[in-house]
Amino acid sequence: MTTLHAPTRLGDTWREWLAENLAMGASVDEARAAAVAGCGDADAVDAELAELTGHPYFAVCRRLALRYDWMESVLDTYRALRNSDGGGTLERRADLTPEEFFSRYYFGNRPVVIEGLMTDWPALEWTLESLATKCGDAQVEVMTGRDANPDHAWQYDRHRTTMPFRDYLTALGSGVRTNDYYMVPRNENWSGPLRPLAADVRPPAGIVDPSAVGHLLLGPAGTVTPLHVDNSSVLLCQVLGRKHVRLVPSYERHLVYPRGGTFSAVDAADPDPVRHPRFAEATVLETVLEPGQMLLVPVGWWHWVEALDVSATVTFHHFCTPGQNHKMATPPAAGQDD
Known part of the structure; x- marks a missing residue:
């Protein structure tokens, strides 16, 4: 049978x-x-x-x-309409007025590199040594062990480490190029132990709420923030070192293979055309952000960032607009790829 x-x-x-x-x-x-x-x-x-x-x-x-x-x-x-109206170019502006900042860029959902609005920042004189003198004894939170976890960007709670700020600055001063440790905004460093450093920054008048508390990103050359999206606009203010930034428009989400909610499965530094063929259609704008320059990353815009040097960046999220920012819902992170 x-x-x-x-x-x-x-x-x-x-x-x-x-x-x-x-x-x-x-x-x-x-x-x-x-x-x-x-x-x-x-x-x-x-x-x-x-x-x-x-x-x-x-x-x-x-x-x-x-x-x-x-x-x-x-x-x-x-996308076709925006690209025919300059959407394929990252604009650069000097001494931008608040009125045009909001009308063309913030409300227009356009990124822009801004020059000339940080000339009065004492922070532009920061060195690792001067930071140690100001706050070296402070206990700060740093993300460590990132190299061992390819998903460290959204599994950040696994990587929180507390150490003396002086020890962290010593590690930065070693000159080692690495992505293994990084001080990212997901902490209370800026509003707590490093609060004295806030006196060295000047939120741009008429653009950022003067009462806003920013965030400090500080890390070695080689730190990479993978392609991701924020649920509100952010103003990056480069203080120390250079950062290479790549941006993809908010209206091209379907080309970046979202993963884990707010991250992309695409390695923006080396896209894989076999695994992610549609990314080749994406509009990728890029710049190297120098000390003294600002970059508006509008809400919904995807961005990838690599530090080319030991780098310090101050970010602001509270603008001189009703509600201080426009926020979109955070997409669900139900699976690895959504």
């Missing part, structure tokens, strides 16, 4: 992959070929496809995906 064997059931990873790709418009033949090549079990793939394509839940997913396609077409149209 012949015994019939039911096909092996696919694991959840491949089941999700099939559902997502079919919902987003891949043909059954394309999805089947890729799944069989990946998992090696044609019978299991065929059984899953038969169950999936006949399920009413899948019909709902497909309708939602069609709405998503329509939204992408709206974004693509807006």
Whole structure:
């Protein structure tokens, strides 16, 4: 008597992959070929496809995906319009007035490099030695052990370390190029132990709320903040060293392969055209931010940052506008790729 064997059931990873790709418009033949090549079990793939394509839940997913396609077409149209109106260029302005800052850039959702608004900042005279003199005994929080965890950017709670500021400055002074440790804004350093340093910055009048408390980013050459998006606008003010910045417009979210909610799966320093082919369509603006320059990163704009030198940056999020900033909802981080 012949015994019939039911096909092996696919694991959840491949089941999700099939559902997502079919919902987003891949043909059954394309999805089947890729799944069989990946998992090696044609019978299991065929059984899953038969169950999936006949399920009413899948019909709902497909309708939602069609709405998503329509939204992408709206974004693509807006992208074409913006690129025909200078959207493919990162503007640079000297002595920008508050009125134009808000009308063209903040409310226009356009990034801009600003020069001439930091000339009165004592912070431009900072050195590692002067910082140690001012606050060397303060206990500060630093993110350490980043190299061992490729997901350190959003798993930051695992990397919090407290140390004397003087010891951290000594590490920076070693000249080692590394991404292993970095003082990022996710702490109370600036409003707490390093508060005396705030006297050395001057929030630009009429642009940043004068009562605003900024944040300090301080790290060695080689620190990288992966491609990500903030849920509100931010003004980067470069104080010490240089930073290489790449930006992707807010309306090109569908080209950056969002991952973990506010991060991208794309390595903006070395994009993989096989894994992330649509990123080649993205508009990538870039600049090297020098001491004394500011950069407005508008809400929703994706940005990647690499320190070229030992670098200190002060950031502001509270602007002279009702509500101090415009915030978008933080996208869910339900999976590795969304």
